Amino acid sequence: MTEELLTKYSAAVPRYTSYPTAPHFGTQIDAGTYGDWLSALSDGQTLSLYFHIPYCDRLCWFCACHTKHTLRYEPIAKYLASLRREIETIGGKVTRGARVTAIHFGGGSPTMVKPDDLRDLMAHIRTHFTLDPKAEISVEMDPNDLDDARYDALADIGMTRASLGVQDFNPVVQKAINRIQTFEHTKSVVDAVRARGVHSVNCDILYGLPYQTIESVEATVAQILSLDPDRVALFGYAHVPWMKKHQTMIPEAALPDAMERFRQMSRAADMLIAAGYEPIGIDHFAKPADTLAIAAREGTLRRNFQGYTDDAADALIGMGASSIGQLPQGYVQNIPATGEYERMVDEGGLAAVRGIALSDDDRLRADVIERIMCSFGFRFSDIRNRHGALAEAVIAEAKAFAAAGRDGLCRIESDGFWLTETGKPFARVAAARFDTYLGNGKGRHSVAV
Structure with a gap:
């Protein structure tokens, strides 16, 4: 790859986890329209449910997610009560003849939720939706939140896939992005979830971070490989301080240039492929027997707001503040502000405020x-x-x-x-x-x- 070619084509473009993309959603799609779309789902259709937990007990400066920092549990408990109310409202509109084949808890940090609250949330989902006995249940995990009680609760709710953000194990890089997480701690999480029967572990790596070098990326990938994950996501850091003000804490002068980013990506990809992982799309890797790799080989790989997936559900229903849904008629997004989200759903309504109907x-x-x-x-x-x-x-x-x-x-x-x-x-x-x-x-x- 020549620097000239990289410079020519490294344009700022969407990640295309949807089309049309979220900036083109409008207020013409509101709670009333969303309610009609939910009611139009029919018996026999399959559903994927996404639950957004928009809280973290530390704010990673690289993050571009809708989340907020809290060291108190009271805001989380209040939010969970509203989330349960939204589950009731949406469950009352969707036919029980539609089967839930996948559930994803994202954030933020879903593992901040207390064990009994996590069990209660899953019980609420099972009460108001029809779950397929083989439904995949995936959870984004922050190792710093976890203890034996939470591991046991995750096993009790039937978690089948654990997703761990690693980014980079280099302590200089970690300090620059405010994400201190040792390899030893990460390994203990992988060991704990596998000991409780979780069949799939996914690890996320970032390139293009401040102070990253090819050598630090190589070291991180080697450590990730020693964990033997089933899937690895290799993402380029998206520096968007105009959207996420906390990214201004990252020293821009320490960010690698476009050519260095490409070298980091290429070296990490080469190491993963050499270790037997199959490349999936632009930034995922999976073991050959993993369902993601099988979908890629068979031409059934999909892409949605969680990235690459083998989830073939007819509709994705997002719940929680800022969450996005994808239904046959189009896309819909909940209001991002947690206070307004809680008010809207606590009054018995839906929190959808924007979206787009597909032509x-x-x-x-x-x-x-x-x-x-x-x-x-x-x-x-x-x-x-x-x-x-x-x-x-x-x-x-x-x-x-x-x-x-x-x-x-x-x-x-x-x-x-x-x-x-x-x-x-x-x-x-x-x-x-x-x-x-x-x-x-x-x-x-x-x-x-």
Whole structure:
């Protein structure tokens, strides 16, 4: 990879965990519309539930999530009461004939929730939704929150996948991002959840952090590999201080430049692949027998607000402040402010305040963008079969994109558009070529690589 090519194509573009992306959601989709969409779900459809816990007992300066710092449990307890009320309201609108096949607790730090409250929350979910006996239950975990009582509670609720944020084990990097977490502590968490029967462990690594070097990334990846995780997510740090003011605490002069970021990413990826992990999309790796790797090989890999997934549910229902849902009709987002969220759901209503209804063109472009992000291309026959004559416009755009390219990023085959090995690191840039919303000036994004 030449520095010239990297500079040319490292544009600031969306991560495409949805299309249209969140900056284009509008207030035309409100609680009333959302209620109608929920009621339209039918027997036999499958559901994925996401629960957002927007609290942390430390604020990591690299984080771009909707969360807030607290050392008191009272705000969390109050929030959980509102979350249970939202579960009741949404559960009352969704047919019990729809099956929940996946549950994800994210944040923030869901592991701040006390053990009995965690058990109570899961009992509430089971009371108001129909859970598939084989439903996957995943939890984002902060090792600093965990103790034996919480491990036991996570086992009691049926957790099947533990997701641990590592970022980097180098103490200089950790201090710069306010995330002190030793390898030994992280290993104790992995050992504890596996001892309680959790079948899958996911670890997150970040590159592009302040004071990171190729050597520190190599050392972190080697330590991660010694934990033998089933999946590894390799994310580029997104420096967006205009969105997240606490990121101003990160010394910008210590951030690696675009070429160094690319070298860090490439070295980490090479190490993971050499260890037997299969590359998944632009930033995930999984053991060959993992369901994510199987989905990638079979062409059924999906992408949503949690990143890459093999979750094929018909609808994703987000609960909690700022959470986003994806239903057949479109996207919907809850109000981010926790106080307003609590007020709205405590009054017996829904907290949805924005979203977007999908047009046929949106569905077509969402399909094409997802396939580029998941499979680095798409077959013309597939999108013709799914979208009919509407597909011809996008096929023409793909052909024009390939014909105009002078850097060998993509190619046209007899029945498809595909990124080359040179083009794969720029999948987000390629996806952006099919985004008709991007040019309207809404939203600022992180760099593509």
